[in-house]
Amino acid sequence: MGFEFVYSSKLEAAVNWARKFSLFSYPFVTACCGMEYMSTAAPKYDIARFGSEFPRFSPRQADLLIIVGTITERQGPALRRIYEQMCEPKWVIAFGVCASTGGFYQNYSTMPGADQVVPVDVYIPGCPPRPEQVLDALIMLQERIQRGEGHSQIAMRVDQGFDVPAASVRPISRITEHGEKAKVK
Amino acid sequence: MAQLVLDRLLAQFGGGEIIKTGSQHGNEWARIRPDAWTAVCTFLRDDPTLSMEMLTDLTCVDRFGDEPRFDVVVHLYSVSKKHRVRLYGGVPEENPLIDSLVPLWPGADWPEREAYDLYGVRFAGHPDLRRLLMYPEFIGHPLRKDYPKEKRQPLVRRQAGSLD
Numbered sequence: 001m002g003f004e005f006v007y008s009s010k011l012e013a014a015v016n017w018a019r020k021f022s023l024f025s026y027p028f029v030t031a032c033c034g035m036e037y038m039s040t041a042a043p044k045y046d047i048a049r050f051g052s053e054f055p056r057f058s059p060r061q062a063d064l065l066i067i068v069g070t071i072t073e074r075q076g077p078a079l080r081r082i083y084e085q086m087c088e089p090k091w092v093i094a095f096g097v098c099a100s101t102g103g104f105y106q107n108y109s110t111m112p113g114a115d116q117v118v119p120v121d122v123y124i125p126g127c128p129p130r131p132e133q134v135l136d137a138l139i140m141l142q143e144r145i146q147r148g149e150g151h152s153q154i155a156m157r158v159d160q161g162f163d164v165p166a167a168s169v170r171p172i173s174r175i176t177e178h179g180e181k182a183k184v185k
Numbered sequence: 186m187a188q189l190v191l192d193r194l195l196a197q198f199g200g201g202e203i204i205k206t207g208s209q210h211g212n213e214w215a216r217i218r219p220d221a222w223t224a225v226c227t228f229l230r231d232d233p234t235l236s237m238e239m240l241t242d243l244t245c246v247d248r249f250g251d252e253p254r255f256d257v258v259v260h261l262y263s264v265s266k267k268h269r270v271r272l273y274g275g276v277p278e279e280n281p282l283i284d285s286l287v288p289l290w291p292g293a294d295w296p297e298r299e300a301y302d303l304y305g306v307r308f309a310g311h312p313d314l315r316r317l318l319m320y321p322e323f324i325g326h327p328l329r330k331d332y333p334k335e336k337r338q339p340l341v342r343r344q345a346g347s348l349d
Contacts, residue, residue, distance in 0.1 A: 074320045076341045108327040108336060109319070117341050 012148060019063075019089065020142040021051035026062035028082060031069025033096040036128040045131040050138050059085040064141075065118070070098035071111045083118040089152045091145065093137055094120045097127050119151040187213045187268035193235055197228055214271040222274050223284040229261060229270070230289055237261040237270070240286065243296035245304040249330035254278040255306050259286065276306050285311040303328035 027037055041047050041055065056062040059082045071079060083092070094114050097103035100123040102112035114120060121144060124137045144150055148157075191206045191213050202221035207214055217225050229237040241260040248254060253275035262269040276283050285308035286293040297308045298317040305326035308314060319327065323338055 073337060073339055076339065080341050107334070108332065108338070111339070112337075115343070116339070117343055119343070 020145040023052040025064040040131040068095040240290035245300040
């Protein structure tokens, strides 16, 4: 019994296809980037086109954590707890430079990037990023989900005893992703 | 503008409680001997010609290398008389203690907690002197000039090389 067969056949591709077009996001908004997030979610940029229009305000109902804004050391335990409350498989987007690296803050209170406490799948640079960049990141994440390379997807496969060669985990580099996309076109 | 305030102060306190006064950019200031901190502030609030009803701000300055090291700075404003004054109270490094102004102005509560949190200055008579901004596990006072710039005190961290 179990879902082992899911990962061993074409069914995995079908499941991932379904996953990538039904992302339920949980916006963890802490700072000014929130304005840009609202703009992205509003009709002008229309994130609904990508099947991700439904922000849930409980992490238990969400599978995409969008970390929007500066994360302080004091928020670290809360952010970790929210991530742990989400059901697997789950993905994380770091929205803006503060969530990605700490941005221009270099001090006692600011965490140098949300990936210090939760595994981040896609980083969006910008202070704040434009909505187009956010949509671009969402498409990147969808490609990642389709390939089954999200952190939690890989962790699930490892948990189920599948061998995951390290080389199959692609680097989380925007440039690599972009170059690849350009080649496909 | 508010030279009146300094004149009243100097007339009232002749025993060296007012260490120095001055005026800069139209703002008058007075340096107060810390043991007269409450007496001077009570006079400023209750004197009918001064009646400083409002404590606009209370903060702290770290004059690292000088003596006394810390200055507690208070901005007072009179809503009825429309004048303001700034007070400095020097606090030494080895025993950073000064009277709390919460009994005079309840609005001093959180500013004093903030000054305690970030500079380590303690306020005698404060009803609830806890950290305001930093977490209770934090060690030290981060806005002191000798707090290391790169030093972080994380509460949680991922394990290196983990997928989760």
